[in-house]
Amino acid sequence: MMFSPSRLSTLQRMVHEQLSTASTPAARSRAQRFLDEEVIASPGFGDCPFDAGSVWEGTDSRARDRYHHGFLFFGDWVKTILADDTTQVRAARAAVGIVETWTKLHGDQAHASDMAYHDETTAQRLLSLIAIRPAIAAVLPREDAEVLAPLMSSTAALLARQEFHAGSNNHGMFQDLALLYWSIVADNPHSNHAEYYSLAMSRLRRYFEASFTADGVHVENAPTYHLMVSRQAKNVMDLAVAAEHTDSAFYSNLIRRAERYATHALMPNGTYPPISDTQQNEIAKSGARGVFPGPEFLYATTQGLRGKPPQEKTLVLPDSGYAIYRSAWGDPDATYAFFSAAYNADYHKHSDDLSFFLHSGGIDLLSESGPYSYDYKDPFSKYAYSQFAHNSLVVDGTSLPRTDGRADRVSLRAVEERADGFTVVGTNGRYDDVVHERTVEVREANGKPLFDLTDEIISTSQHSYQLLWNLGTEVSVVLHGQGFELFRDGLKVMDLMVDADVPVTLALREGVEKPRPLGWRFPKFGQAVPAKVVTVSFNGQNTRVRTKIRLSDFSYTERLSPADPAWSRHSGEVPVNYLFRPGASARGREHLAVVFSAIHQPGDFTYNYKATVDEVDISALYILDDFGDQGAYYHSDHRSETIYRSVQALILGIANKHGIEASKLVAVGSSKGGTAALIHGMTLPFGRIIVGAPQTRIGTFVAGPHPNILQFMAGGTSEQDIEHLNGIVQRAALTAGSIPRTSILVGANDHHLRGHVEPLLDDMASKGLPRPAVTVLPDLSHADIGSVFRFFLAANLEQFVSGKGEEALPYIISPGKSPGSVRLKVYAPAGTRLAYRLYLDAEVVAKRGYADRQVVVFEDLAPGRYRIRVYLQAPDGTEPTAFTTRWVGLRKV
Template sequence: MVNTKKALTALDEEKIQKLMRILPKSRNKDPLAAAKNIMGNKYPLPPFGVIRYPKGILWNEDKSRSFLRLIHGHTFLGCLTDAYEETKEEQYKDKAIGLVKDWIQKNPYPNGSNEMAFHDETTAMRLQYWLRLYILAKDKLASSDEQLIVENMAKTANLLSQDDFHSTNTNHGMFQDISLLAYAMYFEEADDESDHYRDIALKRLVDYFTYVYTEEGVHKEHSPSYHFLVSNYLNKLVVWLKDLSPNHAKFFVDLFKKTEKYATYIIRPDGLFPPLCDTESKPVVNSSYRSLYKSEEFLYSVHQGKAGRMPLEKDAVFKDSGYAIFRSGWERKEKETYVLFSAAYHTSYHKHSDDLNMHIYSNGDIITEAGPNGYNYKDKFTKYAYSSFGHNTLIVDGRGLPRVDHQHEKVYIKDYQLTEDYSEATGVNERYSGVTHTRNVRYNKQLEHITVRDQVASEDTHQYKLFWHVAPDLEVHVRDQIVELFRNNNKVAELEITSTTDVNIRAVREQTVPHVQGWVFPKMESKKPATVLELDFSSGKESVEVVTEFRLANYKIAARDQGPFELESHYQSMNGVKYHFVPAADEKLQDKLVIVFSALANKYHYVYNYMKTLEEVGANKLFILDDFGEQGSYYLGKNRNHVIETSVSSLIQYIMSKHGFTHKNVMTVGSSKGGYAALYYGIKYHFGQVIAGAPQSKLGDFLIDQAEHVNIAEYISGSDNVNKEYLNQILFNLLDQPVDSAPDIRLYVGTWDYHHKSHVLPLYHQLKDRGYKVTLDLEDRANHKDLKGYFPLYLGRTISEILDVQYVENVPFKIKRALLKDNESYFIARCDTEGHGNLEYAYYIYKDDKIVHKTSYIEEEIFRYKPRAKGEYRCRIFVRNQYKQKAVRDTNSVFI
């Protein structure tokens, strides 16, 4: 039995105020406004918003554990007690007492109305809110209400003291012991058990803090916000226990000092917690932890350099604790780069299946993870959040690791090295049965490149996945083994994946079946779509290595100034394919489709061809990008697997099916590499027309001997077995197909182009010999470089002829003025032009509307002519460029 009269005088005012500092207050920014809402039965419960209970709180409702934790923990009392303390208005006290009485009546021990009624942490939280309410309002309580709340606090304290109820070696147990200690201190003369409770609580707390921190002073629960939370309580205990137990206080003081370095370095350059395990990514400066430590370095980290003093070291590695934190520096504040690598499994609480996880921040989130979604473990999104699928880690045979399996010693940092130019750390995960995953993270600070080297070793064959969770505000474009990341149309990062085996890269976003993937949780129970890169690969009885290089600068694919992807759509089949589809502008051509394949370009420069050339062609147009490998794959495949062709063909079939195009109404076009692809797809898939400008036909000869593109040859045929004859025969092997449904083929090439004799003529003759309908058009004295000028004109004219539409040629120059001037004994014909190109001029002299003299094309803009008879003279001037585009204009007339 508790003697309430003794409780009134048990502590002096100073000790009561110290006790009050550890008891919880309102969780809302405006406690008074929140309390007024509660008076109207509207309960502000962050992060769940305002919940209405017009007929009283439903203690037994079916809601998430996270929500019920707040309800049964009586967190709403913080608002009411704050309001009562500030205003002294008894309505707030009365409302609080009424809610406590209602809960007591409807939640008898041990089952209560809900599983969270007597949950370990919830019970501890509730006792602290009750104790604060009692301390503030005890003088105004009716004796029956006082007796009820004191008796139930005593029952709760007794429950918290029981070993079988205690959550040993967890922060929940810490809350239980702090609550028990607070009760024991306040009722030290009123409750005969208070000394016993105090001794139990203090012993447990010393045991807990000894257990839960590593020797480096890092909280073991692998969740940064809990390091702050527990360290905050540790600090409160330091202040609190100086009077109560000085011997114990020294232990807490020494331990608290060790916790500061991790707290300083774990904060990101933008001042937020990293979303690791059960930590929400929130600004530390807005939390109660902003003044947890008094050092200048901690203040600098919290306030992003606006206060305090910059730490001397950029990097910090806590090897035994499982954290490596690399920084580009501190001076540029939120623009700095921050790399967090974690390899730790010390305890079960708040642990996610995130072994060897990694985060990258560089002037904004780059690589993140799902984050926490609360504690309703029945919810599929919560399951995803704590599973391996929600983190940047390894999956084996479609399964991740369990959240808890107590194999603590099998995840660790093996080694690390810190220098001025680079920092690196190596972690190991041996929790998978028979599989060892080793990850090395190396940050090159000069290049701003982060290289992640994943080695997976097993004696058995397995299918693996590696995940990279991209920040939700980034636009992701997968280009074969290179992935570009954009924020607001500005390129912020580039990933390149290389491996000792084939790796398939897939971008997943907003997926719910067959399993949840592609989500982040900015706050608990609040989801947002995000892109996850899935790296699929397999391995036999040998180790496999996958290297992911994150380039934050010095990109291989140059960043573009304009918005990058207005013209790109993404089609996902066995591979992802980029394309741009333009629907028909001419109603008469709605059943016609022109497919355009791209030519060779420089390394890592992927472009669509002939968009401008075909702009006025009113048919449907499908432009397909070849952004595979360093310079494309000829739309074929990698290592002879033709997966790319399968995906491109699938895209074409999708467009044809969607719009109802028949094969005979499909035309494939392209030049050089694009010409090869136009022939390959046009012949193989029996389309109606092919227009190919200076195409290669013998790929092996071209790539290996003539153009020195061995990189492309290796990509298509496999670097271990580059076979020239295999490459040479890919196109020719198609020619044995039946020709009764073969396309009409037009080949175009310059007579000075080495493709003429090496590639076009051999192909032309074989096509003719096998019965294909093929024509060969030659451009006199044109070489392969001239193709970029000649072929667009040929293409525009030829397509217009096939489609039977008028061709409007875009001439890139015009005649501004044509003048004929009488200079006594001779005429001067002059032509002024504007535009570009190497121009030539031809002059036709007319006398009385009949030609009396004409020249061939010359380079002179001025022509002199001596008339031989009287009459009316004028000159017609012809201007052409190197691609034989023409402009014509007549001069004025002159009378002799």
């Protein structure tokens, strides 16, 4: 005998306390279903008819077959129908019948189904029988001796065989736990007691020594498996202490080290992140507190209600490959980040190397799919294991395998650890021709976390790359050219902006099933929920991508809302955000103004002149230049013209969709918007261009105040890069089939006149191209252009829609201050003489002769509709021109 009777009794009691059984009403109901209907019910697999043992025929679900062949459903029986005097005998006979049927069908291993003798399933079967046997033996001792005991004894003998042992993994651990428990609870006398006990304890010691890193983290890559294995280590420790085994101290030290990671890995909501095979269950309800007795783990599991908080908010474990940050302990809305550069074992490993997970405000922001099932053939399972389900790098459209024996090529290096964050570098060299290094810097500013990631990709050849950002299911997204914003219930919660040294394309996917799954979340085993994923795609050899993630002090000014149905997204070579508004009348809907925006502050992308254009009866297309961090002139990303082509495809698509002829398209904008209007207006078959103070030498202009735009558009800031951008407008003019009638407004005090407009005129004249009509206004600087251009734009749009095609000056017409008066102010070039004719409907009712006046007031007018014909006499003596204002109404006083 190994132990004294009293010690053996104590150990046997501890074994049965450690076995997993349920006593909830739901467990009772599931167990009762078998007595009433011979149905094996489970929360994970639904109802499965026993059907004389056909339930054990192989299915397409390894997890379900494991559940049935391992008799795991007996966990519902022990404390429910087997503990109830009214059902005890029936339940015991039913249980014996199940075991007897299984033994007849699968007792011969050579002819059993695949999962019947799966390594870990065999162990679970013995554990289930150990748990249920006392209740059966109490009422059916003969059946126990004839049916249960022989199967348990033969199963133990099988588990003891070295060739059947699964090895140094958690499957082998369960085999040895079952063997250990059997050595303690088996009937006396039993000749193998001491042998099984010694074998199990020595195997378990070797396993636990090898299965935790030097940081105290279990190697099977998932926090829940760390917790599960730690629980089993604690069980063995308790038995070792009770048995006064020499391994007691080893297990005590192991649990102490494992507790630190288990505490920090917990998210603020009391669950573990869906890393690798982790299923997100509330840890406080799982009995985990009995595994780790420390006050810090208690604080984490109770979300600050009990225990005490850890002193550190960060945990960096280079040997294990994890770096964890949280903004605060005990706050369920705290920010939590988990970076994984871990390949510690093949078991439960996903292709999640260098994946970054972010949770804040009680929801996942940057998430992962979580596991779907253990059936490696299922498309969803393959997806869950693949890189596409994680926030990392995919090369040439093919995921790395789940495992490949290249664990030594994945590592984490700590650069700096601080009280408010860390800087770490993860390396993934598992690719054949690529090394991916991801630097993650976490720091706080004014108590708010900031996240900056740098992806260095090194290769000897060209590849196509994708960085993926899987989003939480509770957020909506607004996508931009180089980033995106996340919203929850209309409130912005995060944005992400990318800065790459190559052209990139962002796309949004959700719930894709073919040709392969993309954009899915698996909250529970077998449950699939569509989830958004943003792909950042680019080509190159050695490339660098910087990613800025902000939860406050955002990179993007909030302009667009995902709840706003007015905004649309064109899926071209690169997606383009736009707003389309149809004209009010049939004539208005026949014409389209394409409006390009000027430069705003970094991250602030919006439209210009919407109020002005909306006052004119014309369809309008407002296009966002939300590329880079401050726009790209609707043209270039590191010299790639995908933006330019995508914008043109959008314009043509809208025009074709609404049946608008090319001659009735007008390109408009000022400053950068004017430049874009020239570029696209000249190269597409537009009928008209109306611009204010454009930059025709883009490189020279942005080199000083906006080197970020120069860098983004040209890929550098050298003189060659400046000259490349300087030639964009000129190249557009030279390649145009024909130049539409173009009107340019610029101020005499604006450096754009001599630096940009006059050089354009000279270039066009030298090439024999039509000269644009240029209106130069005195005392007008570039800062003032918008305030006057809106009048210039409205006036010339009205001319364009009316079909008269006259060149209009900017003007303001309105009822005068005194009753019965009309006031007109015209912004005219210096030296221009103006004459006026006032019309009441079609009748001329007043005139003013040529003079240098730019403001005229007509008084003592009857109620009605008035407009003014304006005549312009230039100082150079050229033929006078004219244009007509819009109508203005006077009411009866």
